[in-house]
Amino acid sequence: MAFKPLDDDIAVSPQITLEDVAEATRQGYRSIISNRPDGEEAGQLPAAAIRAEAARHGLAFTHIPIVSGKATEADTAAMARALETLPGPTLAFCRSGMRSTTLWALARAGKGTPETLIGKAGAAGYDITGLAPRLRPAAPPRAFDVVIVGGGSAGIATAASILKRNAKVTIAIVDPAQDHYYQPGWTLVGAGVFRPEATRRAQADVMPKGVTWVQVATTGFDPDRNLVELADGGSLAYDVLVAAPGLRLAWEKIDGLEQTLGRNGVTSNYRYDLAPFTHRLVRETRSGRALFTQPPMPIKCAGAPQKAMYLSCDLWRKAGVLPKIDVAFHNAGPTLFGVPTYVPALMDYIEAYGIDLRLQSNLVAVDGDRRVATFAQTKDGATETIEREYDMLHVVPPQVSHDWVAKSPLAAANGFIDVDEATLRHPRYPNVFGLGDGAATSNAKTAAAARQQAPVVAVNVLAALEGKAPVADYDGYGSCPLTVERGKIVLAEFGYGGKLLPTFPKWLIDGTRPTRLAWFLKERMLPPLYWQGMLKGHELLARPHRIDAAS
Missing domain, CATH: 3.50.50.60 (FAD/NAD(P)-binding domain)
Incomplete structure (x- = not known):
């Protein structure tokens, strides 16, 4: 692999091999920075393997994985710290070398003119002209x-x-x-x-x-x-x-959910614009199956998933249609509520409303066009995937x-x-x-x-x-x-x-x-x-x- 120097202290490279670690040692490099996340493509050498090989050759190693096009200020700060503390010269790599070059330039911003940094990157074969505004010295905070x-x-x-x-x-x-x-x-x-x-x-x-x-x-x-x-x-x-x-509400962690929220009978009180839709669906639902879900912890207001269910059941009961609606609560957790003292009172309502309580049942996908929800159901240590048709689905997203x-x-x-x-x-x-x-x-x-x-x-x-x-x-x-x-x-x-x-x-x-x-x-x-x-x-x-x- 041909390493591409950016300055006297650092060179960049596309993905390296174990043999490249030995070559870097022969060329006098004393540390390696990986800017590539593991598992980005099939057959990619994991960072741990490169770390072990670097250690075998006496080289320092740091992993600062960057998703392509998504480098943050924290990533830049981590790169700057690495360049300041690792023994030099350093070899940095990613899939093509572009991410490593970008982070190097951002880490050096203020220590050279944008034109100089862009010129050095260009000489190594990397066009970073679009970074020019971010390479100018920052105003004092x-x-x-x-x-x-x-x-x-x-x-x-x-x-x-x-x-x-x-x-x-x-x-x-x-x-x-x-x-x-x-x-x-x-x-x-x-x-x-x-x-x-x-x-x-x-x-x-x-x-x-x-x-x-x-x-x-x-x-x-x-x-x-x-x-x-x-x-x-x-x-x-x-x-x-x-x-x-x-x-952050991680809607994307449930396959197909984002595409069907707010239609096809799918709603959530965890969004301002969808809470009124919940009330509309409850009023319009007069028979069929209504599913309510709760994801694994942590979530904010852990009682909210079942609150939506109880209030919906109360409205259906008062409208005289509750016996015609199959209501189920799919809770990814092992208990109805985390504090046992309050469970008996809640179970009274589960029974009074005729709710099918399904614990350790986690929503993993929604097919809005078919009106089918898919759950990972765990029982006796074994997990199986089940599909359930629905007329109304109230979803609580995973939260991270x-x-x-x-x-x-x-x-x-x-x-x-x-x-x-x-x-x-x-x-x-x-x-x-x-x-x-x-x-x-x-x-x-x-x-x-x-x-x-x-x-x-x-x-x-x-x-x-x-x-x-x-x-x-x-x-x-x-x-x-x-x-x-x-x-x-x-x-x-x-x-x-x-x-x-x-x-x-x-x-x-x-x-x-x-x-x-x-x-x-x-x-x-x-x-x-x-x-x-x-x-x-x-x-x-x-x-x-x-x-x-x-x-």
Whole structure:
């Protein structure tokens, strides 16, 4: 293989072989960087094999896999770190050498003119003229005391709580969204209780006064330099970072789903525009089969999949058509609900509505034209694929961390933001905190959890700005108001390990059975508590627990 020098410190190459590792050693290269993901094509030599061969020859090796055309700022930062720390000269390779050349140029941006970098790449046979705007020296990053990534409920509530305590703290919230949604309300939109418009406001209207709203997407974290990287090529510097990026609904992980959402009887309350369609389908369905699904954890609001089902059944029961509808709940998990205390009350409704409960049954494909759903059904350790026809299908998509989060130095093994479960501080970067759906905590991912987490993070951020250790902790509280029928709710409240953490005395609201007062709380009290309380920094029933306080 002919290696193509870009400068005195690096050469690039198409995919190399084990023999090429020996040749690189003979030519004086001291390290190898692989920029190619494993399994990109049949017969491709895996990175582990090249790593082992490099070690045998005494060469350093780093794997920075890049999907073609999708290099991120985090990838560029990783390449820059590798070029700075690996012994040189270095040989980098991918399928053709283009990705390695691109990352080299981006990593060198600011250390040479764009024309020089483009010229060196061209001399090696790679045209990177399209990178010219990204190769110009970046403007100095704007600096803030606190940068919050994510303008959802967790990020905004944290900013509001910080400013309530110290209005002089400079805060940037990074989020490109134009609208802000009260997502817990979408279940009731799907049941015809709320209008969809009641769950949406302009993002500008909920942004706390005193923060700088950076309306750009985040592309990466560089915690070693205290920087947040932005999609416009810029960056923000911080003293303390709060990562509240949320999670991503991975619709694409269910084969055929994206092509049929919103038609062919397929809906989901997990999308603002589809929740009204759920209500329409329920009203139009008078017989046949209705399937409701729940994917593997983690998902946000783990009770929402069955809430949609119970409210639909209640509407069918009141319309007198429930006996004509075959209702089934396909749950990928092994239990109906993760906290056993609440299961008996829910099972009463499963039986009352005549629901076919199928556990360890995961939706894997949808054929909308045929109206057929395919499930991976596990029983006694064996998994088989089954097809079921449907008239209505309510789908909850798998949910994952954002790719740029999973690739970042802040990620835990599962791709979410790594944090201490109590203090919500990152275990390796003491000036970084994480919360909300994007954090790798074991609590239920609910708005109620974010409401409790935000004040804890706020006071710990202020302590960090003063160089102090965290002063507050979080007990894993989450709340799941399980709407079992219109007018009644099983109010599940629990923390880490499934410990029951009821807000109200049992004589007022017994969370283990359905109550009308819990419904009143969800329908009438929680929306204003969200819009006027949580997002404004008012910590009603959410004061942070001090670590040094008596339990």
